[in-house]
Amino acid sequence: MTMDKTIENRTFKLVDRFRKLPIVEDTSGLALLEFAFTAPVMLLIGMTGMETANLAIAHLQVSQIAMLVADNASRVRESIDEADIREIFTGADLTGDAIDFSPNARIILSNLEVNGRTGSSAGQWIRWQRCYGGNASYGSSYGKENDGRYDSSLAAGIGPAGNKISASPATAINFAEVIYDYKPLISNRIFGNKVIRYESAFVARERDDHALKNASSIPSNELWKCNVYGTIDDPPS
Numbered sequence: 191m192t193m194d195k196t197i198e199n200r201t202f203k204l205v206d207r208f209r210k211l212p213i214v215e216d217t218s219g220l221a222l223l224e225f226a227f228t229a230p231v232m233l234l235i236g237m238t239g240m241e242t243a244n245l246a247i248a249h250l251q252v253s254q255i256a257m258l259v260a261d262n263a264s265r266v267r268e269s270i271d272e273a274d275i276r277e278i279f280t281g282a283d284l285t286g287d288a289i290d291f292s293p294n295a296r297i298i299l300s301n302l303e304v305n306g307r308t309g310s311s312a313g314q315w316i317r318w319q320r321c322y323g324g325n326a327s328y329g330s331s332y333g334k335e336n337d338g339r340y341d342s343s344l345a346a347g348i349g350p351a352g353n354k355i356s357a358s359p360a361t362a363i364n365f366a367e368v369i370y371d372y373k374p375l376i377s378n379r380i381f382g383n384k385v386i387r388y389e390s391a392f393v394a395r396e397r398d399d400h401a402l403k404n405a406s407s408i409p410s411n412e413l414w415k416c417n418v419y420g421t422i423d424d425p426p427s
Contacts (some may be wrong), residue, residue, distance in 0.1 A: 237376050244375040248289050249386055252370045255282050255291065256390040259299055260366035264392035269399040273406045275299070275414055279322040283422040286370075292421035293324040295370040300330065302348055302356070302363040303400055305338055313338050313345035314356050318402040321416035324424070328369040334416065355391050362400040365391045 262278045263270065278299070283292045298321050305315040315338035319330070338344030347356030348365055357363045372384035394400060404413075411426060418426040 238380055241374060241376050241380045245372065245381060245384065248370070248372055251286055251289055251291070252295075252368055252386045253388045255285050255297070256366050256368040256388040258282060258285060259297055259368070260364045260390040260392045263299055263301075263364040263366070264394045266394075267396045269397065269401070269403050270301075270394075271403045271405050272408045272413055275320050275402075276408075279320075279414060280422055282322065289370075290373050291370060292322075292423070294373055295368065296323040296325045296328040297321060298330040298367040298416065300333070300335075300348065300365045300367075301394075301400055301402070302344075302365055303361075304357055304359050305340070305344075307340065307342075311341050313342035314347050315339040315344060316348070317362070317400060319416055320402075320414045321418065322414055322421075324419050324421050325369070325371060326419045327371070329416070330367055332365075332367070349389070349391070357393075360398070362394040362397070363391050364394060365389070 259278055259282055262281060263274070266274045279297065282297060286292060286295065298319065300319045301317045302314055303317050305311070305313050307313065316333050316335055317339075319335040332348035333344060347354040347363075349355045355363055355365065366389065368388050368390075370386045372381075372386055374380065378384075414420075414426065420426050
């Protein structure tokens with residue numbers, strides 16, 4: 191018998207002896223061992239899926255809030271009042287309740303009109319602007335109240351570059367900017383710190399007077415002006 195054959199026989203005997211050991215023949219804990227290896231992977235996949243769904247829902251709701259605010263502001267007939275602004279922002283608060291919207295977001299609602307000037311001063315102006323939300327990190331990207339009133343600084347209108355919108359004579363555009371600091375369902379380590387931003391614009395319908403009235407005589411310190419950072423639960427006072 192050669193040396194190689196002897197070594198091979200001894201190897202087979204060792205393997206056969208190992209297979210007959212009780213610890214090898216006992217497979218009662220095999221499923222538990224497999225689960226211990228696969229559970230972290232499955233848990234990570236599950237958490238990522240849940241966070242992805244939550245982020246998609248947040249995008250949908252912020253988009254809906256932007257449309258809701260601009261559309262509702264444009265549906266007010268004859269004239270618009272500070273009381274209407276309260277109702278519009280209350281609707282936004284209720285819509286975003288599931289994603290803890292109000293404390294973590296900022297809504298900027300601007301009324302854009304033709305400034306009535308001629309020559310080089312002709313253009314658009316933001317007649318009034320109202321804001322909502324407890325997030326003090328964000329403001330309008332396109333201007334503030336009274337911008338463009340006496341000059342052509344807003345001649346092209348407002349909106350992102352290459353996609354600006356402007357009002358026609360005798361009409362008004364209600365333009366809503368909504369910015370929301372995304373609050374993760376599980377952890378921000380999955381997607382990082384996300385800022386969700388949507389904009390929406392609607393033409394005011396059946397309204398000739400676009401000035402913002404205060405027929406309810408709401409005190410000035412309780413108006414939703416853009417120096418106020420509050421929510422429906424913690425309103426300006």
